[in-house]
Amino acid sequence: MIDPKVFSWRFLRVWKRNLVVYRKIWKVNFLTPLLEPLFYILAFGLGFAGLIDNVHYGGSDFSYTTFIAPALIATAVMWNAFFETTYASFVRMYYQKTFDGMLATPLSLEEIIIAEIVWSATKATGAATIMLMVLGLLGFIQFPLGLLLIPLAFFGGLAFGAIGMFFTGITPTIDMFNLPIFLFITPMFLFSGTFFPVSNLPVWVQPAALAFPLYHLAELARRFSIGTNETAPVISIVYLIVFFLFFTILALGRMKKRLIQ
Amino acid sequence: MNKIIDIQHLVKQFNGFTAVNDISFSVDKGEFFGLLGPNGAGKTTTIRMLYGFSPPTSGELHIFGMDIRTDYRKIKSRIGVCQQDNTLDPDLTVEQNLHVFAGYFSIPKKEANERTRELLDFFALRHKKNAKVMELSGGMARRLILARSLINQPELLILDEPTTGLDPQSKHQVWEKLENLKKSGLTVVITTHNMEEASRLCDRLIIVDHGKILVDGSPEDLIERHAGHNIIEIEGPDHALVEYVKEHNIGFDDLGRRLILYETQEKDLNHTIQEQFCNEKCIYRNSTLEDVFLRLTGRELRE
Numbered sequence: 001m002i003d004p005k006v007f008s009w010r011f012l013r014v015w016k017r018n019l020v021v022y023r024k025i026w027k028v029n030f031l032t033p034l035l036e037p038l039f040y041i042l043a044f045g046l047g048f049a050g051l052i053d054n055v056h057y058g059g060s061d062f063s064y065t066t067f068i069a070p071a072l073i074a075t076a077v078m079w080n081a082f083f084e085t086t087y088a089s090f091v092r093m094y095y096q097k098t099f100d101g102m103l104a105t106p107l108s109l110e111e112i113i114i115a116e117i118v119w120s121a122t123k124a125t126g127a128a129t130i131m132l133m134v135l136g137l138l139g140f141i142q143f144p145l146g147l148l149l150i151p152l153a154f155f156g157g158l159a160f161g162a163i164g165m166f167f168t169g170i171t172p173t174i175d176m177f178n179l180p181i182f183l184f185i186t187p188m189f190l191f192s193g194t195f196f197p198v199s200n201l202p203v204w205v206q207p208a209a210l211a212f213p214l215y216h217l218a219e220l221a222r223r224f225s226i227g228t229n230e231t232a233p234v235i236s237i238v239y240l241i242v243f244f245l246f247f248t249i250l251a252l253g254r255m256k257k258r259l260i261q
Numbered sequence: 262m263n264k265i266i267d268i269q270h271l272v273k274q275f276n277g278f279t280a281v282n283d284i285s286f287s288v289d290k291g292e293f294f295g296l297l298g299p300n301g302a303g304k305t306t307t308i309r310m311l312y313g314f315s316p317p318t319s320g321e322l323h324i325f326g327m328d329i330r331t332d333y334r335k336i337k338s339r340i341g342v343c344q345q346d347n348t349l350d351p352d353l354t355v356e357q358n359l360h361v362f363a364g365y366f367s368i369p370k371k372e373a374n375e376r377t378r379e380l381l382d383f384f385a386l387r388h389k390k391n392a393k394v395m396e397l398s399g400g401m402a403r404r405l406i407l408a409r410s411l412i413n414q415p416e417l418l419i420l421d422e423p424t425t426g427l428d429p430q431s432k433h434q435v436w437e438k439l440e441n442l443k444k445s446g447l448t449v450v451i452t453t454h455n456m457e458e459a460s461r462l463c464d465r466l467i468i469v470d471h472g473k474i475l476v477d478g479s480p481e482d483l484i485e486r487h488a489g490h491n492i493i494e495i496e497g498p499d500h501a502l503v504e505y506v507k508e509h510n511i512g513f514d515d516l517g518r519r520l521i522l523y524e525t526q527e528k529d530l531n532h533t534i535q536e537q538f539c540n541e542k543c544i545y546r547n548s549t550l551e552d553v554f555l556r557l558t559g560r561e562l563r564e
Binding site: 010013014016017020021024096097098100101102103104105106107108260261 | 275312313314315316334335337338342344346347348349350351352353357361362364365366367410413
């Protein structure tokens with residue numbers, strides 16, 4: 001179906017291009033992940049935690065802020081990767097015609113798409129690393145185990161970058177990204193065991209939460225930071241790999257159809 | 262084997278529409294080759310197949326003796342493309358545009374720096390090297406696209422309407438640069454709507470319409486063959502003139518208020534028309550490629 005010859009390490013050149021652009025505005029890029037966890041911890045820790053007793057999760061009890069801290073990193077990975085391959089990639093593809101220019105070089109379309117997805121994961125990793133440092137300093141992450149969140153962020157970024165790229169392949173206009181965001185990302189943000197354990201949900205909706213990639217990323221993030229989880233890590237890892245591969249293949253197909261005539 | 266491009270029975274269809282319908286031509290090494298035609302004639306589609314952007318539906322397309330279907334990566338690393346749209350990277354500076362593009366060709370950093378410097382000098386863009394692409398004028402942007410298409414020292418340069426929308430000064434500057442490149446022996450394929458550009462630059466050209474090649478030859482040849490030596494444009498022609506022209510088998514186009522005569526060598530005829538039929542205003546001029554183009558592709562609007 002896909003000729004393996006269309007892939008080469010040359011995709012790193014496109015990744016590098018995005019890095020060059022990112023470095024130009026790195027201060028702005030650093031600010032969000034630096035402040036975002038502080039806002040959440042402040043809001044939920046000071047404002048909300050008084051209303052809630054300890055959260056029972058994976059066989060142990062945690063303070064509410066400890067419970068949500070790892071999930072904050074997981075959601076940041078989701079937002080960063082998904083926004084990058086939707087809005088940012090769409091601008092490059094459609095308005096800036098950056099991909100058209102690249103296609104006049106030895107690069108293949110497949111390499112450009114892979115590079116965009118890998119870049120989105122890189123950006124997500126950058127944000128997650130900064131958040132990890134902030135949350136670590138506040139005492140919400142166990143080290144050195146917590147360092148595993150860095151490769152995990154990249155891994156999760158690939159999955160969310162891939163599905164974002166798929167939406168870029170099918171969306172007719174940039175405004176239409178509202179649809180996957182309100183129908184897919186926002187419910188996932190709320191119901192993936194991020195702000196309350198999935199086991200608190202009625203039994204009949206629990207399987208729906210388990211279908212969300214963010215659920216599995218949050219699960220793994222808790223395993224690596226507070227040392228416990230509800231679902232076996234191997235299931236979450238396999239789920240995210242399959243999710244990434246499935247949407248990467250779909251994205252490659254849709255983008256080819258969209259750009260190559 | 263001096264053929265840089267060899268195209269045989271090339272066809273491109275999309276959604277049931279045949280944009281390129283069985284065309285064959287070749288381009289020799291060192292040739293400046295023009296691809297002319299009205300809007301929608303299939304020029305850009307052909308060009309896009311040439312640089313591997315869009316796959317041919319059927320037919321053969323060889324560049325440097327290699328098949329575009331299988332060896333596109335090798336072919337693309339040896340050609341330069343100047344696309345019709347502005348595909349410069351607005352997130353990067355002028356200099357970075359060249360640098361980053363060199364990266365796509367896997368050109369080593371040191372060499373990329375050298376070539377960037379040379380190209381910025383050649384295209385008179387050095388003073389703008391730290392400018393953002395958005396700040397460039399149309400002419401400068403076009404020069405930068407040209408510079409970028411030369412970053413890999415291509416053996417074949419493909420230009421899709423390189424001067425469309427430029428002011429006369431910028432246009433002439435681009436022509437001058439292209440003439441320099443031509444002198445250096447570079448093989449160039451160009452599409453254009455500007456007939457002056459085609460006459461000035463092309464060694465040989467084809468005119469295509471509805472996906473088919475209409476004619477093939479040097480600009481001078483084509484003018485001689487299809488528009489005669491001179492042209493007489495007569496405003497407000499009377500009926501007698503039309504009769505006279507028909508009677509004497511002179512090539513003409515009747516535009517209603519204006520009659521265009523494609524003059525042959527016979528000076529007498531010329532004289533007669535001047536004496537007898539020039540009621541209002543008559544223009545005597547040399548034939549140009551534009552006359553050939555309009556004669557072959559018609560005068561009605563295409564879009």
